[in-house]
Amino acid sequence: MTLDQKRIFIFPSRIGLFFSVCLLVMLMTAINYQNNMSFALTFLLATLFIVGILHTYANLSGLTVRALRATPAFPGKQSEFSIKLERGGQREHFALYVKYPDSDGSVVNLVEQDTVQVNLHLPVGKRGWFSPGRLLLESTYPLGLLRCWTWIDLDLYALVYPQPLAAAQLPGLASDRPDGAAVPIAGSDDFYGFRDYREGDSLRQIHWKGLARGQGVQTKQYGAYANRSVWLDWEMYPGLGMEQRLSHLCYWALEFDRAEEEYGLRLPGLVIEPGLGERHRDRVLQALALHGIGTRSR
Amino acid sequence: MKPDQQIPRNALVWIIASQFSLVAPHAGRIPIWVLAVYVFAALWRIMVYRGSWSFPGRWVKAGLIASSFAGIFFSYGSLIGLEPTVALLLTAFALKLIELARHKDGYVLLFLGYFICITEFLFSQDLPIALYSLLNVTLVTTALVAMHRPGEHQFNRKTIRLAAVMLLQALPLMLVLFFLFPRIGPLWSVPIKTHTAQTGVSDFMKPGDISSLGKSDAVAFRAQFDGDIPGASELYWRGLVFSTLEEGAWRSLRYFDVPPAERRAPPVETTGESLQYRIIIEPTQQNWLYSLRYARPTSPGVMSGSDYVLFSPTELEDQRLYGVESWPDAILEPELSPWRREIELRLPGTDNPQTRALAGQLRSQAGSDAAYVDAILAKFRDEPFVYKLDPPLLPAENPVDAFLFQSRAGFCEHYAAAFVVLMRAAGVPARVVAGYQGGEVNPLNRTVIVHQFDAHAWAEVWLQGRGWMRVDPTASVSPDRIEWGLERALEQQGGFLSDSPLSLVRYRGVAWLNTLRLRYDALTYRWQSFVTGFDRDRQFQLLNEVFDGISVRKFLLVLAASWVLVLAPLAYSLLGRRRAREQRNCDRYYLQFCEQLAPLGFVRAPGETAGEYAARICRAVPAIAGEVGEITRLYSELAYGPVEASSGRATRSERELKQAIGRFRPARKMRFDRDPR
Numbered sequence: 001m002t003l004d005q006k007r008i009f010i011f012p013s014r015i016g017l018f019f020s021v022c023l024l025v026m027l028m029t030a031i032n033y034q035n036n037m038s039f040a041l042t043f044l045l046a047t048l049f050i051v052g053i054l055h056t057y058a059n060l061s062g063l064t065v066r067a068l069r070a071t072p073a074f075p076g077k078q079s080e081f082s083i084k085l086e087r088g089g090q091r092e093h094f095a096l097y098v099k100y101p102d103s104d105g106s107v108v109n110l111v112e113q114d115t116v117q118v119n120l121h122l123p124v125g126k127r128g129w130f131s132p133g134r135l136l137l138e139s140t141y142p143l144g145l146l147r148c149w150t151w152i153d154l155d156l157y158a159l160v161y162p163q164p165l166a167a168a169q170l171p172g173l174a175s176d177r178p179d180g181a182a183v184p185i186a187g188s189d190d191f192y193g194f195r196d197y198r199e200g201d202s203l204r205q206i207h208w209k210g211l212a213r214g215q216g217v218q219t220k221q222y223g224a225y226a227n228r229s230v231w232l233d234w235e236m237y238p239g240l241g242m243e244q245r246l247s248h249l250c251y252w253a254l255e256f257d258r259a260e261e262e263y264g265l266r267l268p269g270l271v272i273e274p275g276l277g278e279r280h281r282d283r284v285l286q287a288l289a290l291h292g293i294g295t296r297s298r
Numbered sequence: 299m300k301p302d303q304q305i306p307r308n309a310l311v312w313i314i315a316s317q318f319s320l321v322a323p324h325a326g327r328i329p330i331w332v333l334a335v336y337v338f339a340a341l342w343r344i345m346v347y348r349g350s351w352s353f354p355g356r357w358v359k360a361g362l363i364a365s366s367f368a369g370i371f372f373s374y375g376s377l378i379g380l381e382p383t384v385a386l387l388l389t390a391f392a393l394k395l396i397e398l399a400r401h402k403d404g405y406v407l408l409f410l411g412y413f414i415c416i417t418e419f420l421f422s423q424d425l426p427i428a429l430y431s432l433l434n435v436t437l438v439t440t441a442l443v444a445m446h447r448p449g450e451h452q453f454n455r456k457t458i459r460l461a462a463v464m465l466l467q468a469l470p471l472m473l474v475l476f477f478l479f480p481r482i483g484p485l486w487s488v489p490i491k492t493h494t495a496q497t498g499v500s501d502f503m504k505p506g507d508i509s510s511l512g513k514s515d516a517v518a519f520r521a522q523f524d525g526d527i528p529g530a531s532e533l534y535w536r537g538l539v540f541s542t543l544e545e546g547a548w549r550s551l552r553y554f555d556v557p558p559a560e561r562r563a564p565p566v567e568t569t570g571e572s573l574q575y576r577i578i579i580e581p582t583q584q585n586w587l588y589s590l591r592y593a594r595p596t597s598p599g600v601m602s603g604s605d606y607v608l609f610s611p612t613e614l615e616d617q618r619l620y621g622v623e624s625w626p627d628a629i630l631e632p633e634l635s636p637w638r639r640e641i642e643l644r645l646p647g648t649d650n651p652q653t654r655a656l657a658g659q660l661r662s663q664a665g666s667d668a669a670y671v672d673a674i675l676a677k678f679r680d681e682p683f684v685y686k687l688d689p690p691l692l693p694a695e696n697p698v699d700a701f702l703f704q705s706r707a708g709f710c711e712h713y714a715a716a717f718v719v720l721m722r723a724a725g726v727p728a729r730v731v732a733g734y735q736g737g738e739v740n741p742l743n744r745t746v747i748v749h750q751f752d753a754h755a756w757a758e759v760w761l762q763g764r765g766w767m768r769v770d771p772t773a774s775v776s777p778d779r780i781e782w783g784l785e786r787a788l789e790q791q792g793g794f795l796s797d798s799p800l801s802l803v804r805y806r807g808v809a810w811l812n813t814l815r816l817r818y819d820a821l822t823y824r825w826q827s828f829v830t831g832f833d834r835d836r837q838f839q840l841l842n843e844v845f846d847g848i849s850v851r852k853f854l855l856v857l858a859a860s861w862v863l864v865l866a867p868l869a870y871s872l873l874g875r876r877r878a879r880e881q882r883n884c885d886r887y888y889l890q891f892c893e894q895l896a897p898l899g900f901v902r903a904p905g906e907t908a909g910e911y912a913a914r915i916c917r918a919v920p921a922i923a924g925e926v927g928e929i930t931r932l933y934s935e936l937a938y939g940p941v942e943a944s945s946g947r948a949t950r951s952e953r954e955l956k957q958a959i960g961r962f963r964p965a966r967k968m969r970f971d972r973d974p975r
Contacts, residue, residue, distance in 0.1 A: 015405050022409045026416055032488040034481075035616070036829045037419040037428055043475040044435065045412060047468035054865065055464060058872040067897045084901075094447045107448050141446040142460060143439075144405065155897040155965075 003063045007150045016145035056146040059139045062088035067156035078121045079158035086115045094141045100132040128293045129157040161289045165247035230263040246288050257281045267291055303401045307451045309444035314340050316437035320414050328385045329373040339395040354396055362393055384417045404445045411438040425825040436461055474860040481834040498582045499537055499732050502549035509709035512687050514750035515801040519579040520823050521746045530736045531780050535588040537733035539605035541641055548730045563604045566592050570627030578619045578826045585609045588733055592628040596621035617830040630766040642727035652699040657723035667726045667761050674720055678774040685776035713771040714755040727760035736783050743820040751784050883952050884936040891959045922964050929958050
C-alpha cells in the first residue's frame with residue numbers, strides 16, 4: 001500500500017507546541033528590546049517550522065507498506081507480524097516508527113537499502129483469524145516539531161489455534177473402528193489414485209499432464225495400507241461444546257506430535273489422513289483453528 | 299513511549315560543536331570560569347558516552363546549579379541586569395549537556411541554543427555577528443536533525459546539508475514576515491545592560507579626559523549628508539555644552555539647575571542654506587546626540603535642549619539612527635537672558651589669580667569683546683603653546699595658571715577650558731562645548747565616519763548682536779588638527795592610536811588596505827541603516843511606497859501569495875519526485891496483480907520470474923491457477939514480446955491485461971479454498 005497525500009495526517013507534536021512557546025518568548029524579547037535581528041531570527045525559526053511540514057510529510061510520502069506474514073499462535077501468546085517498508089525513490093527516510101495498537105513499536109530507517117522488514121509482536125485473542133488492528137506509521141523527522149502519521153489497514157491476519165485443553169479420555173480407541181482399517185501412508189510405492197493438490201505435497205507427485213489438460217492441479221497418491229493409526233475425531237467428545245471439543249482435539253494433536261505417533265483428524269466436512277511431521281501438525285492445527293469460521297472475521 | 303529515544307552519537311557531536319560555537323561571541327563579556335564550565339561539561343558528557351563516568355545524580359545537579367548562581371552573583375555583584383542573566387543562561391546551557399540523555403533533554407538544550415543566538419543580538423547587530431549567528435542557527439538545526447536520525451553512530455558531516463537547505467527555504471518567507479510584521483513599542487521594561495565603562499565623551503570634562511579618547515579608533519557615529527559634505531573645518535559635532543565649572547571639572551547644566559522659564563531654548567530664526575543628514579550613532583549608554591549647529595531633529599523621539607544640543611529621552615542602549623537639519627549660519631540666542639548671562643559668567647572661588655589678572659589687563663587693552671577674543675587667540679598662536687596628546691599633569695591648585703604660564707602644553711580641552719576662564723574672568727559670557735570635530739569622509743558612500751579620536755572640545759563666546767560664536771582655540775595652536783585631523787597634528791610627536799597597534803586606521807597610507815577598510819565601512823553603514831533604521835516609521839513608509847497605501851486586504855494577499863510562491867514549488871519538488879521512475883503500463887498492472895497476492899502469502903521474491911511465481915501460486919492454490927496463468931501469459935507477451943508500435947495509448951493487449959487483473963479476486967477464491975468442503 002503506497003502512502004500518498006490523502007492518507008497522511010500531520011500536526012505539531014508536543015515538542016512543536018513547546019517550540020511555539022519558545023518562539024513566543026523570542027518574539028517578546030525582540031519586541032521589548034526593539035531588536036530587528038531578533039525579529040529576523042524569530043521569523044526564520046517560525047518559517048523553518050512551516051517548511052518543516054513539507055519535509056516531515058516527505059519522510060512518509062512515497063513509502064510502500066506491504067504485509068508479509070503473521071505467524072500462527074495459541075490464544076494469549078505472541079504472534080509475529082512481518083511488514084515490509086519500501087521507498088519509492090532515492091530519498092532517505094529516517095526514524096519511521098511502526099506499531100500496532102497493542103504491539104511493541106519499532107523504529108527503522110530507509111537509507112541504504114530500498115526495503116526494510118519490520119517484525120512486530122503482539123498477543124493474539126481467541127481462535128480463528130486475529131486482526132491486529134490498523135498499523136500506525138509515524139515520523140517526526142527531521143525536526144521533531146511535527147508529528148506525521150498514518151493508519152494503514154494491511155489485511156494481515158494471524159491464525160489463532162484453539163487453546164489446548166487436556167482431556168482424560170484417550171482418543172486412541174478410535175483406531176479400532178473398521179473404517180480406519182485402510183489408511184494410506186504417504187511415501188510408499190503403490191499408486192492408488194488422484195486427489196486435489198494440497199500444500200505440502202511433493203512436486204514430483206503433481207499430475208502435470210492433467211494440469212496441462214486444464215483439470216486443475218492434482219497429486220498422484222501412492223501408499224501402503226496401515227492397520228493401525230490414531231484418529232482424532234470430532235465425535236469423540238459428544239455432548240461438549242464446539243470450542244471445548246476443538247481444544248481437546250488440539251491438545252491430543254500436540255501430544256501425538258510430541259510422541260511422534262501418526263494421527264489423523266476427522267471434523268464434520270473435513271478429513272485429514274493420519275500423518276506426522278511439522279507440516280502435518282500445522283495442517284491439523286489450521287483445520288482446528290478455522291473450524292466453523294467461514295470467512296475472515298473483521 | 300517510543301523505544302530508542304537515545305541521542306545518537308552524530309547528534310552529540312553536533313550539539314557539542316554548536317555549544318562552543320554559540321558561546322564564542324559571548325566570550326569577551328562573560329567571566330572566564332563560564333568558559334571553563336563548557337569544557338568541563340563537554341568532557342563529562344564524553345566520559346559518559348564512553349561509559350567511564352555516569353550522569354550526575356540529583357544532588358550533584360542541585361550543587362552545580364547553586365554554585366553557578368553563586369558564581370554569577372560573585373562575578374557581577376548582582377543577578378539582575380542583562381549581562382548576569384545572559385551569563386546565567388549560558389551556564390545553564392553548558393550544564394544541560396551533562397544531563398543530556400534522552401530526546402526531551404535535547405530539545406530543551408537546542409531551543410535554549412536558539413535563544414542564546416538572540417541574546418547575542420542584544421549586544422550587537424553588526425553584519426559579522428548576523429552572519430555568524432546564521433552559522434550558529436544552522437549548527438543548532440543540524441543537531442536537531444541529527445537527533446532524529448536513529449542509529450547514526452558515526453559523525454556525519456553531511457547532516458548539515460539538510461539543515462542548511464531547510465533554512466534556505468525558510469529564508470524568503472522570513473523576509474516577508476520581517477517586513478510585514480507590525481513593529482510595536484516595548485510591552486514591558488526589560489533588564490538593560492549594566493553601565494560598563496564605554497569609550498566616548500562623558501558628561502563632565504576634566505583635563506585629560508578627551509586626550510584619552512585620542513588613543514581609540516572605535517567609531518563614534520557615521521553621518522550621511524543629503525547634499526555636499528561641508529569641509530572638515532566646518533564639522534563641529536556638538537554633543538554637550540559645559541556651562542558650569544565645579545571642583546576643577548566642567549559639566550553641563552542639570553535639568554533642575556535650569557529655571558522652568560529657561561528650559562526651552564529661545565527660538566532661532568533660520569537663515570541661509572541648511573544641511574540635511576542622518577546619523578547612526580553607536581551605543582553610548584548616554585542621552586546626548588551629536589549634531590552641527592543649529593540643529594533641529596527630523597526624527598521623532600529626539601529632543602532639543604536649552605543650549606541647542608539634541609538628546610534622546612532614553613539612554614542609547616543600541617545603535618540609533620536619527621535625522622537632523624542644521625542651519626550653520628543661524629544666530630543663536632541674540633538676546634541673553636539675565637539668568638543665562640549670570641550662569642555663563644560664573645567663575646567660582648578666587649583661584650587662578652594670574653589668569654584673572656591677565657584677563658583684566660587684556661580686556662582693558664582690547665576695544666571690544668570681539669577684539670579681546672582675537673587677542674587671546676593671537677596669544678595662543680604667537681606664544682610657544684604646544685598641542686600635545688600627553689601633556690604634563692596640572693596641579694589641583696590654580697590649574698589654569700599652571701597651564702597658561704608654565705607648562706603651555708595641552709590637548710584641546712586644556713585650551714578650551716583656559717579660553718573660557720579667560721573670557722569669563724573678563725566678563726564675556728563663554729562656555730565649553732564638547733563633541734567631535736572633523737571625521738573621515740568615505741568616498742564610496744559619501745558618509746562621514748567619526749572616530750573616538752576625533753573627540754574635541756572648543757568654546758562658544760556670546761557677543762552682542764552675533765549671539766553664540768564658535769571659537770576654537772586649538773585651531774590657533776594647531777591648525778592641522780582642524781584641517782587634517784589628529785593624526786597629522788600628532789605626526790611629529792606620535793601617540794596617535796598608541797593603544798591600538800593593529801588598528802586598520804593606522805594603515806591608511808596603504809592604498810589597497812584603505813580601500814578595503816572603507817568598503818567594509820560602507821557595507822557596515824548600509825547594514826546599520828537598514829537594521830537599526832527599520833522601525834515603525836520606516837516600515838510604514840516603506841510599505842506605503844511599495845504597496846501604494848496599506849490595507850489589511852493587501853497585507854493578507856501579499857502574505858498568502860508569498861507563501862504559495864515559496865511553498866508550492868517546494869512541495870512539488872519534495873512530494874512529486876516519486877514519479878521519476880518511469881514505469882511501463884504493463885509493469886504497473888502486473889505489480890498491482892502481485893500486490894493483490896502478497897497479503898495471501900505469495901510475495902514475489904526478488905529475482906523470481908513471472909513464470910516461476912505463477913507456478914508457485916498454481917501449486918498452492920489450484921483454484922486460481924487458470925486466471926494466474928492467463929495474466930502471466932498476457933504480461934509476458936507484453937513485457938518480453940516484440941514491441942508494438944507505441945502510440946502512447948494503451949494497446950489492445952494492455953487493455954486485456956488490465957481487465958484480467960481487474961477481474962482477478964484471489965482473496966475470495968482462497969477463502970473458499972480454505973473453507974471446509
